[in-house]
Amino acid sequence: MSTGPTGAAVAADLTGDRPADDAADDLDVAAVKADFPLLATTKHDRPLVFLDSAASSQKPRAVLEAMDHYYEHDHTNVHRAAYDLAERATSAMEGARGKVARFIGAGSAEEVVFTKNATEAINLVARSWGAANLSPGDAVVLTQLEHHANIVPWQQLAAERGLELRWVPLTDDARLDLTGLDQLLDGAKLLGVTAMSNVVGTLPDVRALADAAHAAGALVCVDGCQSVPHLPTSVADLDADFVAFSGHKMCGPTGVGVLWARRELLEEMPPFLGGGGMILDVRLDGFVPADVPHRFEAGTPPIAEIVGLGAAVEYLEALGMDRVRRHEVAMNAYALRTLTERFGEEITIHGPAEPAARGGVMSFEFRGIHPHDLSQVLDQHGVCVRPGHHCAKPLMRVLGVGATARASWYVYNEEADVDALADALAEAGRFFDF
Amino acid sequence: MSGLEDLYREIILDHYRNPRNRGELEVPPATRAEGFNPLCGDEIVVYLHLDDPTRGDSAVVEDVRIGGQGCSISQSSASMMSAAVKGRTVGEVRELTRAFKAMMSIHEGELEGGAAEPADADPSELRLGDLEALRGVVKFPVRIKCATLSWNTLLQGIDDAEAG
Known part of the structure; x- marks a missing residue:
């Protein structure tokens, strides 16, 4: 071979x-x-050999205990209520937001939007930023390495808006072939790229791609689903505009993901899902959206899972x-x-x-x-x-x-x-x- | 390793190694139906030539060919299916399909909205023949979709042919 x-x-x-x-x-x-209780299990009387963390990682006891502790001591719905318990629930959730922001080198906790998973985070970018900023004929550049999560939302939007999708091809060893990058980026509005292939492990040079995209006037949406759990990540160093990742691949629970975006972009973006929690005011003839990041977090969030994700990033930081x-x-x-x-x-x-x-x-x-x-x-x-x-x-x-x-x-x-x-x-x- | 031998019976491996009726048929008069197993990426193509699709259940399977790629279970099931349905009437093929899917458990029938309705007779009396070798697949629920992929694709091909 x-x-x-x-x-x-x-x-x-x-x-x-x-x-x-x-x-x-x-x-x-x-x-x-x-630290990982599940890994103590056996299969056919042998220790389990778990080689599927790219699909979902196992969970350390610290994460499980943080979620249990939250439900046993701190749970009620977050925000707005004046009683002490609600204060504790809110600070547990917002504390986790701060931990995640620190983990990825974000400028502030307000740049961290909690979603269901990375897939929803990328859909948020497409449905909010994309729908507000992309017009018929605009080009979105993707790579042939991408997971369906960074393909299908753009195909859906392209079909509705008449966008042009362009593809960065691959070399024989499944790296990005950047020979035609300038042409691909010419006139493009967005580059979507994974920071680590979930299939072959390729590590695109996101910083170089971001520099090229920005020089061409395009923003960069990074699928960090594999990279954030496995590589030291600084969104500032990447100079990306959007980074999406999932909690469950990084020792956290399922049901929580993150969209990080530069604050000035988030502030310009319309809400994604509508409902409670994402508004400042609602009248019969319309509504005023809340500030970021809550504008993008309609409905009761997965509070315990967010707390668990906070414990997961602390665990990884300690390692x-x-x-x-x-x-x-x-x-x-x-x-x-x-x-x-x-x-x-x-x-x-x-x-x-x-x-x-x-x-x-x-x-x-x-x-x-x-x-x-x-x-x-x-x-x-x-x-x-x-x-x-x-x-x-x-x-x-x-x-x-x-x-x-x-x-x-x-x-x-x-x-x-x-x-x-x-x-x-x-x-x-x-x-x-x- | 007894579990593995339940799944990979020798006749299954034989059909995997030497698949029957591989190839294509001219479309038309044949129809071409594609089936996908989204779980594992398997893709199967069933070419079906009925003598007279307007005859409904009395139409006869003149020829059938299998294309695509997949695991040993999906490929051997497709191979055995092709051998079992050639020369049969559409009515017999539908009955055989029901019997096969019943063997692949009521469990999947429930998942798929009752596709595997209980057969009137004991499935073993419905001359499944070689197909009986796939019975062990039900012990490996993830693989049931591999075994039924070609059958569902065949049914789709019959529907396509009858729709003209």
Whole structure:
């Protein structure tokens, strides 16, 4: 396969030649793993090997306890009520907003809008900013790496508004091919790009893309669903205009996501969903919307989930996102080396060859075995990988496959998990030996 | 590994390795129906040639061909289906489909709005033949949609043919 020699070489650099004081600063994975109750479960009398965090991460006890504590001690509806309990609920939720803002380097907590998930956050951008600012003939530029969440909302708006969608193509190793970028951006109003592919781990240079887009007069909407959980993130450094991400992929609960946007953009944007909580005044002949961010948070928010997300970012901050990233690069290197050494030409790993050029997600093809069959056999060995198109069918078509098997790692995965994956792959190879 | 052997019976793997009736038919006179499994990305194409679509349940399946890509369960189910329906009347095909989907559990029938209505006779008497090998799929609920994909696509093809 194509990624062998490079992967092995970098692996040696990361695991062999590293100074001792760096090693001491590594994640203590055993201790981290002990924080996640679900990972103590077994499958077929073996420890569960969970390699599907790109779909949704597991939750540390701190997050579960924060949500329980909230419901047991602080819960009522937020805002407006004068009694002490409502004060506590509101400050728990707004405290979490501040934690999330700090985690992503936002200028203020008011730039953090809570949504249901990243998908809703991107729909908010399309339906609010897009509907107010895009006219027939305007162009929106997307990349062929995108998750459906950063494609379909724009296709829906394009169909309604007569927009032109343009696509940044990919290179053979699933990086963005930027040779025609200036032409693609010429006259465009928005560039939508993922900061980390959920399928192949590609890490587009968002800052460079933002600079190019801004020079062309376009705004940038970043799908940070994979990057924010796994990479140190500063929205200021990215110089993006919108960043969307989900809580459940970053140790938080399902049901809460975030749209970060520059405050001056949010202030100009009309509300997305209408209802309670998002208004200053309502009369029979109209309404006055609330200030940001509450203008975009109609209805009772997922308060406990927001509290849980606040606990999740505190947990990740305590681990240190630089440390998290180093751990995942080391996992990339170990996986690339191990799978290549054991299976050679029998395995094809999609995406960039260098461990540091990838996020902690790996799609692969093994001996022509269909990913659905492969994952079924792996499951018998307690190894959880995900088969399918990963909500990125345009990317599947570029890769020339209908589906891939995808393994992804996070803070609680260790080299032994990669070994278990490799052992299970070998078993699958024997089972489907034809 | 007993669970795996329940799922991957030898006859299933045989149909996966050597799929019957792969290919295309000229459209028209044949119809072409596409089915997708959004869970795993499988895509299946069923080409169906009825001798006279206006004859309703009495029309005969002159020929059937399978295209597309998918896992061993969807591909082997499609292969066995193609062999089972060739030369049968549309009425027989509908009955066979009902029997097959009943075998794929009442559970899915409920999910799909009662598509798998209970058969009058014991499904085992409906000459499912090789298709019986897929019975183990019901123990793996995620894979039921793989097994039924080609059948649903075939029904769509019949509807298309009858609609002209």
